[in-house]
Amino acid sequence: MKNLVRLLRYLRPSTSWVVISLVMMVLGTVIDLIAPWMLKLIFDEGIGGSDVKLILALIIGLAGIQVVKSIAMFVQGRAQELVGQNVVYTLREQLYNHLQRLSFSYYDKAQTGQLMSRMTGDIESVKNFIGFGAMAMFTGAMTFVGTIVFMAFIQWQVTLLCMASVPLLLFALYQFNKKVGPAWGQIREQMGKLTTTLQENISGIRVVKAFARENVEQSKFEERNDQNFETNMDRAKLEAKSFPLMNFYGGLVFLTMIWVGAYFVAKGNMSLGTFMAFQWYTWGIIWPLNMLGWQINIMQQAIKAAPRVFEVLDTPVDISSEAGANADTDRIEGNVSFEGVSFHFADQDPEQDAGILVDISLGVKQGEVIAVLGATGSGKSSLIALMSRFYDVSQGRLLIDGVDVRDYELEGLRRKIGIVPQETFLFSATIRENIAYGVPEATQEQIEWASRKAQIHSFIDTLPHGYDTIIGERGVGLSGGQRQRVALARAILMDPPILVLDEATASVDTATESAIHEELLEVMKGRTTFIIAQRLSSVKRADRIVVLDGGKIVQQGTHKELFEQEGFFRNLFQMQEAAAAR
Missing domain, CATH: 3.40.50.300 (P-loop containing nucleotide triphosphate hydrolases)
Known part of the structure; x- marks a missing residue:
């Protein structure tokens, strides 16, 4: 429940749209409650009194309020979607910003696929509840209570008898809610594992192919996919058992109303207009309860997804600027x-x-x-x-x-610390953007200067689009040595007082390594440099x-x-x- 309350707090920035949506919802609910009463007047006052003018006026009135309801539903739908999208936007922004601030120790253990699943599927489940499910549940509750009040005011005896099977429907909903929650928890977890397997396979596809392990990886994915399928089927079986039972109990409410209502009409204890109105009103009891099954589904998805999102958001940032950290860098x-x-x-x-x-x-x-x-x-x-x-x-x-x-x-x-990491990572962007990643305002001359020092400029010049060549995800299209030299140029361009070369020339040939070190002699002048290497030629x-x-x-x-x-x-x-x- 605390996660649900925490989710609802994200509605605060959209308070005005929530109010608009609530007002439109109340307006639509009131129209739904008035319409059957007007039908009762058509039969009892208009047809019973042979008053054609009254019949025409009431029919025009019904048409008018239906137009108003349609407009209200349009405004409500747009407001709800805007509220849901605002919540998703805020959650994703907070989650992404927090992921940027978390330290290396968190990523030493975190699975990329799980994080992607939480950023996409889990947040989408939250949006479905905040933007639609919660309001639909509130609408259903208002309609249900309002319908009973109107029916009881018109004919309380028939109303009480019609409600005889409602407790059975409520019990079925309670049982469904108790079982579907854990089922959705399993589905969210399995989806995260499936996404992890997919992400790892795609990222490591070259290793997979190099070792001819396609069949093994396919089997691994099929196993995860089967688990996800079985988990979803278990949830589907639960719905298949529960929803027809709910519909059956809802049908009993309607049948009871027809039977009891017809008896009361035949005995002269209820007018025909009231009987016709009760047929309409009965759906105000049945549909909120039947729809509640789907709304519980949406709510449980959000309840199980929210902790997975909040788990990341609540992870403490163990490395950050200390309070009062004001030393001039x-x-x-x-x-x-x-x-x-x-x-x-x-x-x-x-x-x-x-x-x-x-x-x-x-x-x-x-x-x-x-x-x-x-x-x-x-x-x-x-x-x-x-x-x-x-x-x-x-x-x-x-x-x-x-x-x-x-x-x-x-x-x-x-x-102030330029690093060329052992595991070179390049973004799916142009060579220019990758080299200037730490200094996006760098001029072309500065970028070329850094490239020359890293012994990569001449290669870039041979490319059809030069520095505007898009090198693909993770630097696909470049050799290991070329990627390493682009990363070296990226660090040199920052012009840091401390330079760290972590196996920075491990992927280049001896001749290129020697040329790079000759160029680095000038770069390293006046600059504190740490060289991590296995080749002694790199440290001489x-x-x-x-x-x-x-x-x-x-x-x-x-x-x-x-x-x-x-x-x-x-x-x-x-x-x-x-x-x-x-």
């Missing part, structure tokens, strides 16, 4: 200091699990080029991620220019090399100093020299 020069820094993921127990980073102390001066080496899982990328506050340190402090990174405004901090120009093992710094020094020591660096050097000699 424009003055960042690039002096970086790790002081006893340790790092654990949120789901790790610091007392039992080994840290990703353990007691890291490292000072880097502005303009220094620091190479970070280590085996897979040694904590190289985590060390860099802490600088941009993708994660926060678990212990110790990380300072930039003597200021704790948590005291900088988050967006400003990240704009580094001022200092830091070797990580098990999250700890085990070696530190220049290329010459580390080569003279026993350890990871010399072993790596010897292995790569032997491989090159083959």
